[in-house]
Amino acid sequence: MGVIFNILMRNHPSTLAAATTGPLQGRSHGLLLALFCLLVPFLCFLFWKQHQPPPVASEHGAGIDLMINYLLAAVGGLLLVGHAILAWFVWRFSRQDRVTFRLATVRTEWKWALVPVVLMLLVAEGGVLVFGVPVWKKFYVAKAPANALTVEVTGQQFVWHFRYPGKDGLFGRTHVKFIDDDNVLGLDPTDAAGRDDLIVNGQLRLPVNRPVRLRLRSKDVLHGFFLPSQRVRQDIVPGMLIEVWFVPNQAGQFEILCTELCGLGHHMMRGLLQVMPEREFEQWLNQNHS
Numbered sequence: 001m002g003v004i005f006n007i008l009m010r011n012h013p014s015t016l017a018a019a020t021t022g023p024l025q026g027r028s029h030g031l032l033l034a035l036f037c038l039l040v041p042f043l044c045f046l047f048w049k050q051h052q053p054p055p056v057a058s059e060h061g062a063g064i065d066l067m068i069n070y071l072l073a074a075v076g077g078l079l080l081v082g083h084a085i086l087a088w089f090v091w092r093f094s095r096q097d098r099v100t101f102r103l104a105t106v107r108t109e110w111k112w113a114l115v116p117v118v119l120m121l122l123v124a125e126g127g128v129l130v131f132g133v134p135v136w137k138k139f140y141v142a143k144a145p146a147n148a149l150t151v152e153v154t155g156q157q158f159v160w161h162f163r164y165p166g167k168d169g170l171f172g173r174t175h176v177k178f179i180d181d182d183n184v185l186g187l188d189p190t191d192a193a194g195r196d197d198l199i200v201n202g203q204l205r206l207p208v209n210r211p212v213r214l215r216l217r218s219k220d221v222l223h224g225f226f227l228p229s230q231r232v233r234q235d236i237v238p239g240m241l242i243e244v245w246f247v248p249n250q251a252g253q254f255e256i257l258c259t260e261l262c263g264l265g266h267h268m269m270r271g272l273l274q275v276m277p278e279r280e281f282e283q284w285l286n287q288n289h290s
């Protein structure tokens with residue numbers, strides 16, 4: 001590879017131009033280019049500062065933030081070190097008025113290829129094992145506790161429907177043939193279990209500090225259910241019933257978003273998550289159950 005590079009660069013216009021450029025001009029160009037190299041990580045840092053997620057409001061959320069921050073610090077550090085080395089090389093060798101090239105030995109090339117690979121593996125996989133796996137286990141592998149509240153979430157272009165089971169704790173059967181303007185989820189009118197189901201559009205009310213199991217389904221296309229404050233995000237696939245669970249640990253009002261480009265009105269597919277004290281939640285539920 002070094003040989004090919006050497007042959008290519010020998011007749012490259014930039015090489016010929018560099019050979020005829022004065023040392024002073026070369027030095028100022030080199031300094032400018034080196035400063036530009038340092039500007040890149042600085043702009044990345046500014047972008048990161050301006051795009052912080054909302055404060056965490058769920059139990060497992062801190063673990064997700066730790067993983068993301070570790071990855072950002074690791075790749076940000078590598079970006080900074082890489083660009084600093086590049087800037088130093090550009091500045092240091094811009095003082096030469098001739099382009100020189102030295103072929104590396106095969107052994108050196110192997111060394112410089114393997115060391116970064118091993119280092120990157122340690123940084124990336126080590127971080128995933130130490131920070132990522134415990135959160136993954138807690139959020140995806142572990143089952144929701146028995147006292148979890150179950151709510152069904154249905155994505156539809158471009159609204160969210162939330163269904164709570166009635167006092168019997170059972171969701172009524174649904175079928176596509178029953179869907180109409182008054183029966184948006186297609187509840188089977190012959191199923192007694194569905195008579196006390198409560199359906200709310202656009203607003204998800206949850207009790208604070210109690211585990212919540214969400215059953216996610218779609219009525220039409222792919223949607224992405226996203227609760228930024230809870231650090232919960234799950235794609236919804238038509239024909240599949242997907243479950244996620246988490247524990248909201250802060251009362252308040254938060255945003256619900258769709259993160260899948262699901263059609264022209266995708267940007268309008270938003271909702272409101274209200275996390276409230278348990279007693280207030282039970283009161284609301286009792287008042288609204290039919």
Ligand SMILES: [Cu+2]
Nearest residue numbers: 223258262269
């Ligand atoms: Cu959507």
